[in-house]
Every structure is written in structure tokens, then in C-alpha cells.
Amino acid sequence: MILSIGSLAVRGLQMGIDFTGGTLIEVGYQKAADLNVLRNTLDTQGFDDATVQNFGTAKDVLIRLKPHEGISSADLSTRVLEAINKTTAEPASIRRVEYVGPQVGDDLAEDGFLALLYSTIAILIYIAWRFEWKFSTGAILATVHDVVVTLGLFSILGLEFDLTVLAAVLALIGYSLNDTIVVYDRIRENFRLLRNKTTEEVMNISVNVTLSRTIMTSLTVILVLVSLFFLGGEIIHNFSIVLLFGVFFGTYSSIFIASPMALMLGISAEDLMIPVKEGSVIDDRP
Amino acid sequence: MQNHFPVWKNILVLLVFGIGIIYSLPNLYGDDPSVQVSSTIAMAISQEQANQVDSDIKAMGIPAKAFEYKDGKILARFSNTDDQLKVADQLRDKMGSNYTVALNLAPTTPGWLRALGAQAMYLGLDLRGGVHFLLEVDMDAAVKQAEDRYIDDVRLALRNAKLHYQSVAKDSGFIKVTMNSTDDKSALLTLLDKEFHSLEITEPEAQEQVWLKFSEKEAREIKKFAVAQNMTTLRNRVNELGVAEPVIQQQGENRIMVQLPGVQDTTRAKEILGTTATLEYRLVDVDHDVQQAVSGHAPVGSRLYYDRSGAPILLDRRVIVTGDQIVDASSGQDQDGRPSVNISLNGVGASKMAKTTQVSVGKPMAVVFIEYKVETKTVNGEKIRHKEKVEKVINVATIQGVFSKRFQTTGLDSPQEARNLSLLLRAGALAAPVDIVEERTVGPSLGQDNIDKGMLSFVVGFALVVLFMAVYYKLFGMIANFALAFNVVIVVAILSMLQATLTLPGIAGIILTVGMSVDANVLIFERVKEEIKAGITPQAAIFIGYDKAFATILDSHFTNLVVAVVLFAFGTGSVKGFAVTLIIGILSSMFTAITGTRMVINWIYGSRRVEKLSI
Numbered sequence: 040m041i042l043s044i045g046s047l048a049v050r051g052l053q054m055g056i057d058f059t060g061g062t063l064i065e066v067g068y069q070k071a072a073d074l075n076v077l078r079n080t081l082d083t084q085g086f087d088d089a090t091v092q093n094f095g096t097a098k099d100v101l102i103r104l105k106p107h108e109g110i111s112s113a114d115l116s117t118r119v120l121e122a123i124n125k126t127t128a129e130p131a132s133i134r135r136v137e138y139v140g141p142q143v144g145d146d147l148a149e150d151g152f153l154a155l156l157y158s159t160i161a162i163l164i165y166i167a168w169r170f171e172w173k174f175s176t177g178a179i180l181a182t183v184h185d186v187v188v189t190l191g192l193f194s195i196l197g198l199e200f201d202l203t204v205l206a207a208v209l210a211l212i213g214y215s216l217n218d219t220i221v222v223y224d225r226i227r228e229n230f231r232l233l234r235n236k237t238t239e240e241v242m243n244i245s246v247n248v249t250l251s252r253t254i255m256t257s258l259t260v261i262l263v264l265v266s267l268f269f270l271g272g273e274i275i276h277n278f279s280i281v282l283l284f285g286v287f288f289g290t291y292s293s294i295f296i297a298s299p300m301a302l303m304l305g306i307s308a309e310d311l312m313i314p315v316k317e318g319s320v321i322d323d324r325p
Numbered sequence: 326m327q328n329h330f331p332v333w334k335n336i337l338v339l340l341v342f343g344i345g346i347i348y349s350l351p352n353l354y355g356d357d358p359s360v361q362v363s364s365t366i367a368m369a370i371s372q373e374q375a376n377q378v379d380s381d382i383k384a385m386g387i388p389a390k391a392f393e394y395k396d397g398k399i400l401a402r403f404s405n406t407d408d409q410l411k412v413a414d415q416l417r418d419k420m421g422s423n424y425t426v427a428l429n430l431a432p433t434t435p436g437w438l439r440a441l442g443a444q445a446m447y448l449g450l451d452l453r454g455g456v457h458f459l460l461e462v463d464m465d466a467a468v469k470q471a472e473d474r475y476i477d478d479v480r481l482a483l484r485n486a487k488l489h490y491q492s493v494a495k496d497s498g499f500i501k502v503t504m505n506s507t508d509d510k511s512a513l514l515t516l517l518d519k520e521f522h523s524l525e526i527t528e529p530e531a532q533e534q535v536w537l538k539f540s541e542k543e544a545r546e547i548k549k550f551a552v553a554q555n556m557t558t559l560r561n562r563v564n565e566l567g568v569a570e571p572v573i574q575q576q577g578e579n580r581i582m583v584q585l586p587g588v589q590d591t592t593r594a595k596e597i598l599g600t601t602a603t604l605e606y607r608l609v610d611v612d613h614d615v616q617q618a619v620s621g622h623a624p625v626g627s628r629l630y631y632d633r634s635g636a637p638i639l640l641d642r643r644v645i646v647t648g649d650q651i652v653d654a655s656s657g658q659d660q661d662g663r664p665s666v667n668i669s670l671n672g673v674g675a676s677k678m679a680k681t682t683q684v685s686v687g688k689p690m691a692v693v694f695i696e697y698k699v700e701t702k703t704v705n706g707e708k709i710r711h712k713e714k715v716e717k718v719i720n721v722a723t724i725q726g727v728f729s730k731r732f733q734t735t736g737l738d739s740p741q742e743a744r745n746l747s748l749l750l751r752a753g754a755l756a757a758p759v760d761i762v763e764e765r766t767v768g769p770s771l772g773q774d775n776i777d778k779g780m781l782s783f784v785v786g787f788a789l790v791v792l793f794m795a796v797y798y799k800l801f802g803m804i805a806n807f808a809l810a811f812n813v814v815i816v817v818a819i820l821s822m823l824q825a826t827l828t829l830p831g832i833a834g835i836i837l838t839v840g841m842s843v844d845a846n847v848l849i850f851e852r853v854k855e856e857i858k859a860g861i862t863p864q865a866a867i868f869i870g871y872d873k874a875f876a877t878i879l880d881s882h883f884t885n886l887v888v889a890v891v892l893f894a895f896g897t898g899s900v901k902g903f904a905v906t907l908i909i910g911i912l913s914s915m916f917t918a919i920t921g922t923r924m925v926i927n928w929i930y931g932s933r934r935v936e937k938l939s940i
Contacts, residue, residue: 065771067768067770067771116764116766117595132768132770133766133768134767134768134770134771135765135766135767135768135771136764136765136766137764137765137766138761138763138764138765139762139763140459140461140761140762140763142461142762143459143762143763147897150895150896150897151895153895154891154892154894154895154896157891157894157895158887158888158891158892161887161891162884162887162888165883165884165887166884169880202896202897202898202899202900203830203899203900203903205900206830206892206896206900206903206904209888209891209892210837210885210888210889210892210903210907212884212888213884213885213886213887213888213889214841214885216881216884216885217841217844217881217882217884217885218881220877220880220881220884221848221877221880221881224876224877224880224881225877228873248855249851251851252847252848252851255797255847255851256841256843256844256847256848258793259790259793259794259840259841259843259844259847260837260840260841260844261840262786262789262790262793262840263786263787263789263790263836263837263839263840264786264837264840265786265789266782266783266785266786266789266836267782267786267833267836267837269782270778270781270782270785271778271779271782271833271836272774272775272778272779272829274451274775274829275778275779275782275829275830275833278830278833279833282837
């Protein structure tokens with residue numbers, strides 16, 4: 040956790056062109072491509088800020104460009120392609136071109152942030168309504184933990200954060216809460232059943248009986264994610280990484296963070312009793 | 326009889342299953358490379374024309390797999406893409422500019438499925454290849470253009486009313502009219518009241534001045550119109566590109582999304598869509614010497630321009646007609662068979678053209694083509710867009726008589742030139758410049774790659790989960806697996822029915838739901854196991870397991886759903902595709918994993934004494 044925050048603070052996230060604006064060109068060759076030749080060509084053609092790297096295989100090359108001054112943005116990809124086709128014997132075939140204008144990048148970043156914010160608020164409201172504010176806080180903290188740790192890992196590994204990754208982070212929020220809620224659900228049920236046990240005991244029992252389920256579900260999700268990671272291709276790579284790590288940490292956090300947190304906040308059986316008609320309702324809410 | 330479904334519930338599940346299978350079936354059929362011919366003018370293609378095209382294709386010696394004529398469109402299917410390309414090229418030459426000949430992939434779904442309305446899923450651009458553009462309409466330019474038009478109109482109205490004025494000019498957001506005397510001002514106000522409702526009037530301290538400004542409503546109208554007109558023009562231009570299923574949509578207040586599936590030549594697409602242009606008709610100034618103007622002494626009422634060959638030409642400062650007043654321009658032949666361009670103007674343009682031509686028969690008139698090229702620069706960390714205006718005279722023709730709404734330009738060198746000019750005229754009929762602010766191109770090889778990889782990881786992921794469940798939960802696991810397959814069928818069926826766009830992240834979403842939807846079954850089965858451990862009879866354990874797990878499943882799935890819905894609301898493009906499959910997957914998994922498995926379990930264990938469960 041601390042490591043993640045540290046890395047996020049120091050290194051930050053490497054934002055993809057979805058958010059920063061810029062151009063990304065993926066080209067394919069029949070044979071392995073010589074990256075140095077490509078780099079030199081682009082350098083001499085005035086694209087000295089271009090980063091060139093292999094993408095997935097040695098035959099595929101990814102070229103990234105920052106928003107360019109002086110060149111009409113939409114022309115950029117055409118000109119880069121012309122430049123690299125001049126030097127290499129075999130013409131490159133375009134596999135993918137992505138250009139995001141600076142303005143659009145800002146908009147996408149804003150929308151992404153709002154999506155994060157609104158989903159968090161919506162879930163907070165739902166849990167507070169279905170359960171109780173102490174649980175709700177615990178759940179949110181556990182989720183924040185998952186997200187921060189996953190993002191931190193992204194930052195440490197220097198992976199690129201783009202729209203697809205953001206979608207994965209949101210999916211992760213949903214999943215991580217799903218886990219937490221299953222545990223909470225059981226705690227609630229057991230509070231009502233096991234009246235002679237202490238709060239701690241009830242929690243312990245609940246976490247234990249749901250443990251096998253939590254692990255089973257995480258396992259099936261991890262199975263499909265592993266398949267996606269290895270076979271889904273380069274574009275979906277980071278997406279699966281986020282979810283893989285997220286599911287791993289999510290499983291751990293719903294067991295070790297969410298419930299202890301609610302306990303720390305002083306949850307008790309009374310908080311979860313079905314309100315006896317009127318009167319108690321007022322005490323029930325913060 | 327705890328574990329027994331009423332008949333209606335069994336029927337419901339089976340019915341959903343059956344419908345799911347039928348509507349997901351079209352996805353198993355492939356596509357035929359085909360050529361689609363449609364008319365760019367409002368008229369549909371007639372049966373005779375269709376027959377003509379049919380015999381044309383037969384004459385080429387290339388066998389078509391099928392030839393269909395429906396709803397005024399022709400669809401010819403071929404067995405391979407080579408045939409398809411050859412026919413398309415030859416047909417393009419034959420059919421001329423009034424028809425669109427587009428390459429298409431026509432689904433081979435059999436007739437009985439199509440009769441039920443079943444279609445294959447709609448693949449996103451990242452799967453089928455193609456171009457996505459986001460264009461932004463420059464609203465400032467649109468408003469400025471409107472201001473310029475109003476300035477001309479106010480001047481004209483003043484002159485017609487024989488009112489003397491000092492100046493009509495733009496200044497700090499206003500159109501400032503300065504009259505010679507305060508007496509004329511009241512006359513001006515009456516005039517404005519009569520002819521210019523859409524302008525808001527401010528009377529400043531300076532007695533002889535009136536400041537004019539667009540009303541809020543008028544400014545909104547101008548912007549709305551700018552987007553609408555751009556969309557119309559884009560549609561026409563896309564038709565020229567020959568794309569089978571283009572998508573042109575407004576996004577937000579000032580952006581237009583253009584998606585061209587299957588377009589390979591992005592450079593040409595960008596050239597045609599991205600060159601933002603407008604044009605102006607102006608009279609040629611024949612009274613002054615061009616050479617003098619070149620050396621820097623342009624006469625007061627004129628401006629110096631250059632034509633396409635770089636030769637200088639002097640034009641009158643006053644604009645007769647602007648591009649946004651052109652309704653249509655098409656190439657053709659005049660009575661003598663010479664190449665010509667036919668131009669139609671709207672009402673405002675027509676009356677202006679009539680006024681000008683009445684007094685200028687025999688004089689030359691020029692068309693100025695204006696292009697905007699956009700550059701983004703960063704100054705002090707702020708993103709500033711810089712626009713460069715390039716003006717060129719593309720045509721000069723002598724006015725042969727008085728005309729207004731419709732007229733013809735002749736004297737062009739070749740039919741090719743006529744076609745080019747009409748294209749430029751139509752391209753110039755843009756109310757405001759647009760620029761491409763986002764582009765996403767996916768080549769066809771990558772599209773197919775994405776499909777293959779998506780399918781492979783789906784199959785492997787699915788197989789792993791199925792294996793795992795079968796080993797761990799035995800018979801119950803197999804039942805859950807059946808529900809899982811059922812779930813995938815339903816997701817595919819719903820996606821096909823809604824014709825929602827399937828993207829690569831969308832496939833990832835389906836794969837993810839495969840992993841997550843067994844969660845409901847895991848919850849139930851674990852609960853059943855627990856109850857059995859607690860010493861309850863198998864039948865009761867099943868009942869209690871389902872009963873108690875239900876609330877938990879509802880709660881836990883709901884959070885996933887909330888996130889997916891938010892993602893859908895804020896996501897764009899491929900991310901939206903992910904949200905769609907996630908939403909559908911979560912909802913349908915609740916049905917299959919709870920009701921579906923319960924049905925099968927009831928069938929197996931329902932109405933008999935059970936000693937032990939295979940769980």
C-alpha cells in the first residue's frame with residue numbers, strides 16, 4: 040500500500056494517448072523489423088520525439104508521437120508512414136492508427152474521472168442503504184485499497200494507463216465490492232442467528248464460512264483472466280493485468296480489510312437488527 | 326415438494342433457451358464479399374436498372390454467387406474478394422457519380438432466420454477494421470461568418486433605404502453601425518426593427534452609433550445550423566467514398582462522429598473529410614491593373630487573389646454568395662455536350678445572385694475556394710489552436726445572363742475538371758470549418774487478429790472454468806456449466822437482437838462474465854454443502870441453499886451492475902462495448918445461474934428420495 044502510494048506520488052502513472060493526446064501508429068512487417076533504422080529515419084524526418092518499440096511480436100512496431108506542433112494533426116500519421124516507407128525495403132502495412140487531439144484527451148480524462156467518482160458514490164449509497172454506514176465505510180476503504188495497490192503496481196511497472204485500463208479499474212471496483220458484500224451478507228445473517236456470540240466471534244465465523252466461496256470465485260475469474268492475458272493479444276494485455284492483480288488483492292482485502300475495518304468502527308449486532316417498527320429507526324442511522 | 330418447479334417456470338426457461346439459440350445462430354454463418362450499389366440522389370434504383378447491372382456483371386465474365394435487388398438497392402455476392410474488387414472497380418466506371426458502389430460483407434444468414442429478424446452481432450471497428458473520426462465544428466468561425474453576412478446585409482439595407490452611414494464594422498463582439506447624423510439613427514432603428522429581428526440592439530452614449538449583437542437564440546440557431554449542415558455535407562462526401570454502412574452522428578454540442586467500416590485508404594478518407602473548406606463567389610475587378618496590385622497597390626474595393634496556377638487576379642471585396650448558400654452542385658453536360666457544372670442556390674443566395682447579375686452581364690465572376698488548415702501549438706503550457714486560411718481562385722466564368730436560383734458553369738476543359746469542380750463546390754458548402762480531433766484506424770489484418778485472439782481466449786477461458794467446476798462440484802458443477810453455456814448463448818442472442826456494437830473489450834467483457842457468473846453457483850453450492858454438513862436432508866439443503874444465497878447474489882451482483890451502468894454512461898467507443906456486454910452478462914447470468922440450474926437440479930433430484938448429493 041505504502042509502496043504503491045509512494046510510486047504513484049513519485050513516478051505517477053504513465054498516461055496513454057487517450058488522456059494526453061498524441062498519435063500512436065502500429066505497423067506490421069513480413070519480417071522482423073529493424074527498430075534502429077526506423078528510429079533514425081524518424082529522427083532525420085523531424086519526428087525526434089517519436090518512441091519506437093516492438094508490440095507483441097518482432098514484426099509489429101508501435102510508434103508513439105506527442106501532440107505535434109506545426110503539422111496539421113490529421114496529416115501526421117500519413118507523413119510518418121511516408122517517412123518510414125521511404126527507408127525500408129518492404130512497405131509497412133498499417134495495423135492501427137490512433138490520434139487523439141489534446142482537447143479530446145482532456146475530455147476523456149474528465150469523463151473517466153467522473154465515472155470513477157459517480158460509481159463510487161452510487162455504490163456507497165447502495166451499501167449504506169442495504170447495510171449500515173460502518174460497513175459501507177469498510178467496503179469503500181477495502182475498494183480504495185484495491186484500486187490504489189493496483190494503480191501503484193501499474194506505476195511501478197511503468198505500464199500505460201489508457202481508456203481500456205480505466206474500464207478494467209472500474210470493473211475491478213465492482214468485483215472487489217462483490218467479494219466484500221458476500222462476506223458482509225454473512226456477517227449480517229450471523230449476527231441475527233448467533234445472538235450469544237461476541238461481535239468478533241461472529242465476524243470470524245462469517246469470514247471463515249465464506250472463505251472457500253471467496254477463493255473459488257476468485258479462482259474461476261483468475262482462470263479466464265489468465266487465458267485473456269496469454270491469448271487475448273497485446274491490446275487487451277494491460278486490461279487483464281489490472282484485473283488479475285485487482286482480483287488477487289480484492290480477495291485479500293475483503294477478508295483482511297473490509298471486516299476488521301467495520302469492527303474497528305465499532306459495529307455491533309444492534310446496528311444490523313431488523314428495526315422493530317418505529318422508534319429504533321432513528322438510532323439506527325448516523 | 327420443495328424442489329419442484331411449476332410447469333410454467335419450466336416452459337419459461339426452455340422458451341428463453343430456445344429463443345436464445347435461434348437469435349444467436351446467425352453468428353455461426355460467415356459473410357460473402359459483395360458489392361452494393363445504391364443511388365446518391367433521392368431516387369431509388371429501378372428494376373430495369375437493376376437488370377442492366379446484372380447483365381453488366383455477367384458481361385464482365387465474373388460469376389456472381391447471388392444477385393439481389395431490394396428496397397432500391399442492388400447487392401451482388403461473390404465467392405472471393407478478388408472478384409468483388411474487380412466488379413466494384415468496373416461498375417464504378419460504368420455507373421457514374423449518381424451512384425455509390427460500395428464494398429460490403431453480406432451475411433450468409435439463411436432466409437428463415439432473416440425472416441425472424443435474426444442477425445449476426447454488429448462488430449465494432451476494432452474487429453472489422455475501418456476508420457473512426459471525431460470532427461469538431463469550429464463554432465467561433467461559424468459565428469464570425471454569420472456576423473460577416475449580417476454586416477453585408479446591413480450595409481445593403483442601408484444603401485437600399487438611401488441612408489448615409491459612416492461605417493459598419495465589427496468591434497469587441499458587436500457590429501457597430503455609425504451614422505452620419507443622429508437623425509438618421511431613428512431611421513436606422515426603424516429599419517432594423519423591420520428587417521433584422523434576430524439582432525439585439527444596444528444604444529451607446531455616442532449619439533450617432535448603434536451596436537448590434539446576435540440574440541442568444543440566434544447564436545444558438547447559428548451553431549445548431551452549422552453542425553446540421555456539416556453533417557449533411559459529410560454524408561454526401563462519405564457517399565462519394567463508397568462505404569457500405571457509414572455512421573455519422575452528432576456527439577455533444579459541436580462534435581460529429583464519423584465511422585467508416587472497412588475503409589482501407591485512410592489518407593483519401595481524411596483528405597475528403599478533413600479538408601475543411603468553404604467558398605465564395607466574387608466579381609472580378611476588370612477596371613484596375615493586376616500588376617499594380619501585385620506590387621502592393623491594391624485598389625480600395627478589391628483584393629488580390631491567386632488562381633491554381635499561381636497567376637494573380639483582382640476580385641471585388643464584396644462577396645456575392647458564400648458556400649453555405651449553395652444547395653447542390655453536380656457535374657454534367659450542357660446542350661452542346663460540353664462538360665458543365667450545375668449549381669443550385671438557396672433563397673438568400675438566389676436573390677443576391679440575381680441582384681448582382683442584373684448589373685453585371687458580360688463581366689467575369691470568380692469562385693474562391695477557402696481551406697482551413699489547423700495546427701495545435703502549446704504556448705506557456707496552454708493548448709492553442711492556430712488556423713491558417715488558404716484562399717485560391719478555382720474558376721472564372723463570364724456571366725452570360727441574369728440568373729438566380731439555378732445556373733450552369735461551362736467552358737471547362739474536361740468532364741474530369743467538371744467533376745472536380747462540382748466536388749469542390751459541394752465540399753465548400755460547409756457552414757463552418759471542421760477539424761479532426763480524434764482518429765482511430767484499425768487495419769483489416771488487425772481486426773481479424775482481434776477476432777481470432779478474442780475467440781481463442783474465450784474458448785480456453787471457458788474450457789478452464791468448465792473443467793474446474795466439473796472437477797470440484799461434480800454433477801452440480803456440470804449443471805452450473807450447462808447454465809454457463811446457456812448464459813453465453815443468451816448474451817450473444819441479446820447482443821444480436823439489440824445490434825449493440827461488439828468490440829474487443831466487449832469480448833473481454835463476455836469472457837469476464839464467464840468467470841464471474843459461476844460465482845452465483847459457487848455461492849449456492851457452498852451454501853448447500855454447509856447445510857448438508859449441518860445435518861439437514863439433501864432436499865432441504867438444496868432448498869435452503871438456493872433460498873439463502875439468493876439475497877447475497879442479488880446484493881453482490883448489483884454493485885457490478887452499478888459500475889457497468891456508470892461505465893456505459895461515461896464510456897466511449899470500445900469501452901462502451903465492454904460495459905454493454907458486462908451489463909447483459911450480469912443480468913442474464915442471474916437468470917441462468919439461479920433459475921436455470923435450479924430447473925435441472927429439480928429435474929434430477931426433485932421428486933424422489935435422495936440420500937446423497939453429487940456436489
